[in-house]
Structure formats: C-alpha cells, structure tokens
Amino acid sequence: MxxxxxxxxxxxxxxxxxxxxxxxxxxxxxxxxxxxxxxxxxxxxxxxxxxxxxxxxxxxxxxxxxxxxxxxxxxxxxxxxxxxxxxxxxxxxxxxxxxxxxxxxxxxxxxxxxxxxxxxxxxxxxxxxYHPLLVKLGPEPLEIEDLADHLWERSRGKSVAVKTFLMDAHNVVGVGNIYANESLFRAGVRPTRPASKVKRVEWAKIADQVQSVLKEAIIAGGTSFRDYRHADGGPGYFELSLQVYGRAGEECGQCGSFVKLKKLGGRATYYCPECQI
Ligand SMILES: [Zn+2]
The missing domain is CATH 3.20.190.10 (MutM-like, N-terminal)
Incomplete structure (x- = not known):
C-alpha cells in the first residue's frame, strides 16, 4: 500500500x-x-x-x-x-x-x-x-513544529497502545504500520505500552525516529522515482533497512534476542523484548 x-x-x-x-x-x-x-x-x-x-x-x-x-x-x-x-x-x-x-x-x-x-x-x-476526508486529520509529522510535544499532549489520558495511537491519523498522519514498528524499535519503546504511560522524554525519541524513518524513506523513494516514467503499474515499496518489521523469530541486530510478533489493533507488530521497554 x-x-x-x-x-x-x-x-x-x-x-x-x-x-x-x-x-x-x-x-x-x-x-x-x-x-x-x-x-x-x-x-x-x-x-x-x-x-x-x-x-x-x-x-x-x-x-x-x-x-x-x-x-x-x-x-x-x-x-x-x-x-x-x-x-x-x-x-x-x-x-x-x-x-x-x-x-x-x-x-x-x-x-x-x-x-x-x-x-x-x-x-x-x-x-x-471543510472537506470530510481532510478536516479531521492530525498534523503532518514532517511539518509540525514540535511533534514530540504534540504527541505527548494528545496522548494524555489515552489508554490505547502507543503503536495504535501513532497509526491513528487523527493524532498524526502518515505513520503506516512499517514506519510505526521501525520508529518504536529505534526509540526503544514497546509498542504495547499504553500511550498515556509513555513519558515526555520517550515521546521525544519516538518523534525523532518517526521523522527520521519517513525522511529516509522519502530519500530512498526520491532516488528510485527518477525512473518513474518507466514504472510498470503499481508503486514499489521503498528500500528502507528494516530492523524488526517482518523479522519475527530472527535475532535483534542490537542485542541478539529474538524479535517477537504480536497482533495489535489487528496489525502485525514486531518488537525486541530486550531493547524495547
Ligand atoms: Zn534487541
């Protein structure tokens, strides 16, 4: 997608x-x-x-x-x-x-x-x-001035899992499943934690990583996109080195523990039980 x-x-x-x-x-x-x-x-x-x-x-x-x-x-x-x-x-x-x-x-x-x-x-x-498709959307993660502050404030009192919270376009747009998994791994935050329990300093890490992951994907896509005139129909997935997504049962590149897979909000959720607390 x-x-x-x-x-x-x-x-x-x-x-x-x-x-x-x-x-x-x-x-x-x-x-x-x-x-x-x-x-x-x-x-x-x-x-x-x-x-x-x-x-x-x-x-x-x-x-x-x-x-x-x-x-x-x-x-x-x-x-x-x-x-x-x-x-x-x-x-x-x-x-x-x-x-x-x-x-x-x-x-x-x-x-x-x-x-x-x-x-x-x-x-x-x-x-x-006032378009119904656009009016309720959250901010753009790469344009908002202080993403960490926004996420922290918005997550107060929300018991939903932090990963589900991040993927909800009412909170912030554009954090798809792959990007949510990878950002939380890089930030060291367990995807299942209630959003309200994530500390301000952790939101700062998450916000940084969400922005980095998206920027990296855009840069990767920008390179492959020069050839778009010759594309063959469907858009490709951008090459992003994935550290946990799709790696259930493999060793974590940081600590050697096995990457776990769990369904969360109906979506495949990958995390390292050691690196992500
Ligand atoms: Zn690990």
Whole structure:
C-alpha cells in the first residue's frame, strides 16, 4: 500500500509536470473507483485553468487551480504514470489527463489502479477546508513544529497502545504500520505500552525516529522515482533497512534476542523484548 513517503515522491514528480501548466483535457474511463468520480465537477474545476499548486496532505495528493482542487488517493495499488501517448500502456488505467510540455507537445498523466481502492474527487477551493476526508486529520509529522510535544499532549489520558495511537491519523498522519514498528524499535519503546504511560522524554525519541524513518524513506523513494516514467503499474515499496518489521523469530541486530510478533489493533507488530521497554 502506498504510504506517506510514496505519496510524497509521487506528488513531487507530478508537481514538476503540472505546476504552471494547464490540464487541457480529462478523460475518465470509468465512473467510479472507491467512490463515484465527479467527472463533470472535476472537468469544470480543473480543466482549462493553470495548475497553481500540487501538494500532499496525509496520503492525498491535491492538485489546485484558482477554481478548485482535485483530490487523488492511491488506495492499495494506485499510481500516476507519465507518458507521451494518449493510449495508456498500462492496464487498469481509469483516467488520463492531458497537458502540454514546454515544447507544446502533449503529455499524459494516467491514473492506474488495478484494485480500484483509490479515488479521484474534486471540490471548490472553499470546500477544501471543510472537506470530510481532510478536516479531521492530525498534523503532518514532517511539518509540525514540535511533534514530540504534540504527541505527548494528545496522548494524555489515552489508554490505547502507543503503536495504535501513532497509526491513528487523527493524532498524526502518515505513520503506516512499517514506519510505526521501525520508529518504536529505534526509540526503544514497546509498542504495547499504553500511550498515556509513555513519558515526555520517550515521546521525544519516538518523534525523532518517526521523522527520521519517513525522511529516509522519502530519500530512498526520491532516488528510485527518477525512473518513474518507466514504472510498470503499481508503486514499489521503498528500500528502507528494516530492523524488526517482518523479522519475527530472527535475532535483534542490537542485542541478539529474538524479535517477537504480536497482533495489535489487528496489525502485525514486531518488537525486541530486550531493547524495547
Ligand atoms: Zn534487541
């Protein structure tokens, strides 16, 4: 599933192609993905006006003109691929957007999503602020001024496990399962601890590690993304050296104990019983 780093890298790539250019045509090959695609509204708000900005909020990619905003979500298997051809080379292309490049040659952005859990939505600029998908989201982990303070304050009185707390987008966005597991290992905090029992100094470590892990993944993705024109459909997982995730029963690289696996909030949770207290 594309996580924050993947969406960030895709957003940067799409930004390069779209900002300052105008979508001259949008073609939708089906009426719905996870939700119905508001094709007429999308065309009205996005086609024919220069794109002012492309940015990411949580795992949504927002494409803005002066009239409104296109909201893209990649779901489980979505991707946006660039091609000089109107005819997409990729199966499961559900929408295509035409722009002109610097030589006035057409370029096409193809929205590809084999499993169709992704979405393409649109709203006016005014509606964006109150959009139901966005309004309750917590802060961006790489943009908030003091993530540790925020997490500490927000976790007061919350008995939910610290890992479940971290993965809840109401608290902070973009900390997917892999990133939560790895950050807690690096911070030395046991994922099952009640969030309210995690000390201020431990939140500082967790916040640092969440930010480092996400930045590392974005850097890794940024490198592999240079080749995105030739991508073959689904987005890849970024190469991040994983110290506990997927390593149940293996020796911890720090202490030699065996990495444990437990279900927590329905998600696979890996930790070292020695290093993480
Ligand atoms: Zn260990």
């Amino acid at each position: 594309p996580e924050l780093p993947e969406v960030e890298c895709l957003t940067r790539a799409v930004q390069e192609v779209l900002v300052g250019r105008t979508i001259t045509h949008a073609t939708f090959h089906r009426k719905d993905l996870r939700w119905p695609i508001p094709t007429q509204e999308f065309t009205k708000l996005l086609v024919g006006s220069p794109v002012l900005n492309v940015r990411r909020r949580s795992k949504y990619m927002l494409v803005e003109t002066k009239h409104g905003c296109g909201i893209f979500h990649l779901g489980m298997t979505g991707n946006i691929l660039l091609s000089p051809n109107e005819e997409s080379a990729w199966k499961h292309t559900h929408a295509s957007f035409r722009v002109l490049d610097q030589n006035q040659d057409p370029l096409f952005l193809h929205f590809v999503d084999p499993r169709r859990f992704g979405s393409i939505l649109a709203c006016t600029t005014n509606e964006l602020v």
